[in-house]
Amino acid sequence: MTVRPIRRLATGVAVAALSMSVLAACGGDSGKPTLTWYINPDGQDTLTAIAKRCSTDDYSIKIQPLPSSATDQRTQLARRLAAEDSSTDLMSLDPVFIPEFANAKWLAPFEGGLANEVLDGVLKGPAETVQWDNKVVAAPQWSNTQVLWYRKSLAQAAGLDMSKPVTWDQIIDAAADHDGTIGVQANKYEAYVVWINSLIQGAGGNILDPATVESGRDAKVTINSQAGKDAAAVIQKLARSTAKQPDFTTSNEGTSLGAMFPAKGAGEFMTNWTFVYKNYEGLVGKPGGPKDKAEFEDLGWVRYPETVEGKESRPPLGGIAIGVGAYSKHRTFAQEAAMCVTDSDAQAALAVDQGFMPSRESVYASKDLTEAYPADLLTLFSQSIDTAGTRPKSAFYSQISSALQSRWHSPTSVTSGTPKKSADFLNQILEGKALL
Amino acid sequence: VSTTYVQTAVDPADDARPPNSDRSRSENRLARRLVAPALVLMLLVTAFPMLRALYLSLFNYSLTSPEDKEFIGLSNYVTALTDPLFWRDTGNTVMIMIVTVAVELVIGFAFAMVMHKVIFARGVIRTSILIPYGVITVVSGFAWQFAFSNTNGFVNSWLPFVPDDFNWFGQYWSSMVAIMASEIWKTTPFMSLLLLAGLAQVSDDMIEAAKVDGATWWQRLYKVILPNMRAAIMVAVLFRALDAYRIFDNIFVMTAGANGTESISFLTYRQVIEQFQLGIGSALSVLLFLSVLVVAFVIVKLFRVNLADARQES
DSSP: OOHHHHHHHHHHHHHHHHHHHHHHHHGGGTSOOEEEEEEOSTTHHHHHHHHHHHOOSSOEEEEEEOOSSHHHHHHHHHHHHHTTOTTOOEEEEOTTHHHHHHHTTOBOOBOTHHHHHHHTTBOHHHHHHTEETTEEOOEEEEEEEEEEEEEHHHHHHTTOOTTSOOBHHHHHHHHHHTTOEEEOOOSSSHHHHHHHHHHHHHTTOOSBOTTTGGGGGGOOBOOSSHHHHHHHHHHHHHHHSTTBOTTGGGOOTTTTGGGSSOSSSOOEEEEEETTHHHHHHTTTTSTTSOSSHHHHTTEEEESOOBSSTTSOOOOOEEEEEEEEBTTOTTHHHHHHHHHHHTSHHHHHHHHHHHOOEESBGGGGGSHHHHHHSOHHHHHHHHHHHHTOOOOOOOTTHHHHHHHHHHHHOSGGGOOTTHHHHHHHHHHHHHHTOSOO | OTTOOOOOSOOGGGGOOOOOOHHHHHHHHHHHHHHHHHHHHHIIIIIHHHHHHHHHTTEEOBTTOGGGOEEOTTHHHHHHHHOHHHHHHHHHHHHHHHHHHHHHHHHHHHHHHHHHHOOSSHHHHHHHHHHHHHSOHHHHHHHHHHHHOTTTOSHHHHOTTSOTTOOGGGSHHHHHHHHHHHHHHHHHHHHHHHHHHHHHHSOHHHHHHHHHTTOOHHHIIIIIIHHHTHHHHHHHHHHHHHHHHTOOHHHHHHTTTGGGTOOHHHHHHIIIIISOBHHHHHHHHHHHHHHHHHHHHHHHHHHHHHHHHHHHHO
């Protein structure tokens, strides 16, 4: 009969141990809270330092890297938020996730004075992306844009005056006639949509009508327009030109980097993000980079090319904004932390260490940045970000992007009929009448 | 041969119901009570999600736009069934199912014979045949993706008729071959395990008798072993076919659906998880469930007819 008391004792000990561990887990509420910040893995070292600096006596910030692909980042965050996860306090958001998340009410808006503080001194492009339904739903941390990178010698040989805006037509002809190439992103992925969007906006049009874009399924599709045809004409022209690169249809941000300083040929005109400068600066004398300092100085940069001559281009816009989870247990602390991780010091650190450009105009004048980048390049970046065109601000953006990719890829098949085809398909997708 | 018949199943005549006494009634009640918690739990974890999917499939519902949720009846089913993408992916899935199950049946049977007949190092041989089944499908997918890779794989250098820089994942058919190779490698052991169980049930007396009657090895296989294994074969084919029809992991890892290599499961995954379209995604999952039922029905029907034939023969 001694077995029973022993068993009872063992059960008692197990229950006590279990309840203690449960109590310990709940104990976090009474102590100093830890805010979880889901970051995308780029620039993790700098972000870790920023998180440390922004931790206070009231709370500490712990970073949690998301997967490297944008799709996986979005899916993981959405799964947590759809399940009303209270541990998602802060999150790094790509501009195109913001309308989706805000419309689902997954982001806690910044209100009153805080909203003004978030937008204080922020360039127009990023300021526009963080607003949804007249509310500020995220704080811009850094911004990305594309400019036209080129070899000065190639432009000179072609007789192009780069002090004035250039058009896609001009650079395609110049590259084709002078042994050069054109570097773009035309694989079946998001950056191809970025290109298409900028081409259309540069011609004065839009994929979806900006007045109705926030109405979700009821948004008016406006891609089948003269601007859509102008955009298609540029892609068609490049696809048929000898200036296109061999991997044109599968090109991405990395594939065309090597064509700027090739062993043979005159180099390229390339639309690409801000990281390009630091990339080549670090590659002087190394494979894939300029062979010496003189060749590096042959690298030029001007504003994103015009789709239609005389119409100001609308450069692409990327970057990261910090959102606060609507189900966070520490919303006030999280918003305070969001302000800190997006302050001028954080933006300057990200620009100097990682090449991520600031969203706030004043940071461009900071000493750290003026030492790290040429003055005219900084001006070009900030002007491009200020006047950038945003991708459709829709709660259905992911579907819109996939639908465009399916109708505009491969770029060699793009014709003047492509805008109409994609408009029909977009309408069907928005109505829920077709599969993607 | 035909006169040798070994009774393995319980004769229905022996299965007479016990008298309906008070005791048996109370035992039945107790049994029901004992089973009830498990039944309720099972309904919660299986029936609830299924019914929920059925319910959601009647709505135009996006996770990122909850306010636009709208009842649309069977429209999602109409959209899916009239969309060429659905039929292309169904075609892919059916092809993968037929090819992999057929190849696995042949190889699996050979392995089952080896495992059955082997007289030395039985444990080691049986274990080594079963190892691939213990490998997680995602890992198997990655392993085969690396094997078929044109930069760091070995398949191109092993196959004399394939150029060294051939990109297996660059077009449809070669991608499908790679996906199916991984699927077959991974699940053949499962097939052979089920067939081994069937093989063990075939009485040695029958085979001996056939031998005495002068049947050749092939005749013994076709006339004695296979007909007596029909139930085991049906179970093996059914299980594997249903599994193969839901193929997802290998496609996800190896091609992510590129070049039209998507399966129905993958299409459903994309609608629900990537596009957040809970309505159409649920409709697709209901259709997937119905197709699995149809496949099961067809296979059961197919084999039942054959079993009846076999009975008439005897």
